[in-house]
Amino acid sequence: MDVWSHARWRIELPPGHKFPISKYGLLVERVSGLVSVLESEPVPWEWLALVHEEALLERIRLGQMSIREQRGLGLPWSELLVERGRRSVGGTVAASRRALSLGIGMNLGGGTHHAGRDFARGYCLFNDVAVTLARLRVEGLAQRALVVDCDVHQGDGTAQILGPDPDAFTLSLHGARNYPFQRIPSDLDLDLPSGTGDDEYLAELDRALDEALDAGPFDVAFFLAGADPWEGDRLGRLSLTKPGLRLRDELVLARLRGIPTVVVLAGGYAPDPRDTVDINVATLESVLAAARALS
């Protein structure tokens, strides 16, 4: 199976920076025997403009983001950061094309759900899912979409862009006390109490998927398989175990069966990035099992 990665466009960060840049390369090393990892292409600026405000794109392109904007983004601006961001979106577009032709696709990146129409924040420069959906619509490949956002942080950027869209349903399951502290409502938000464990989480997720799927039918689904609901995550506050996260992935993929599904990585901030990568590898294994069942 082909999957996509932008890991080679690795930005330099100051020592001690919280963004786990190393996880992307470690993941590619771990999975290269299981799948063929292709390099994500950068999307054209016109595709980004299907979703993002021109003025924001101009500031990003020219390196004119304000100090406040860069602080909100949490990453220092560089040409490489912009190139990497465009390729991260490109991986999700490529994975969506595979999903539409073969049933499922995966980007070993993306899930940048805090990027909105007119803001880039929370390590998210562009909203890969929203841009991909907009592009699929332009090409006449899909119209109605479901977003299942299981990153532990609420998907505020996706909610801003797709919440008012009658042909998109956004579901976000997240820690109630996590970033972002000012929410933009999704179609369905589940605010989970700190310390929520596997059983409660899986039961809530199953119920939420009932409601989300009732809003169908959908031409395409996006699954943000964040690794940050893990009990050891630094930014998480939830208490899922690694086997619990594997069950989460299996549950989502089973419930989305019959809908072309695009799986993206989203967050993961384990003190040792190898723990985040373990969770990402398990997600890929669930994707491979789903792909085998389809063929």
Ligand SMILES: [Zn+2]
């Ligand atoms: Zn997150």
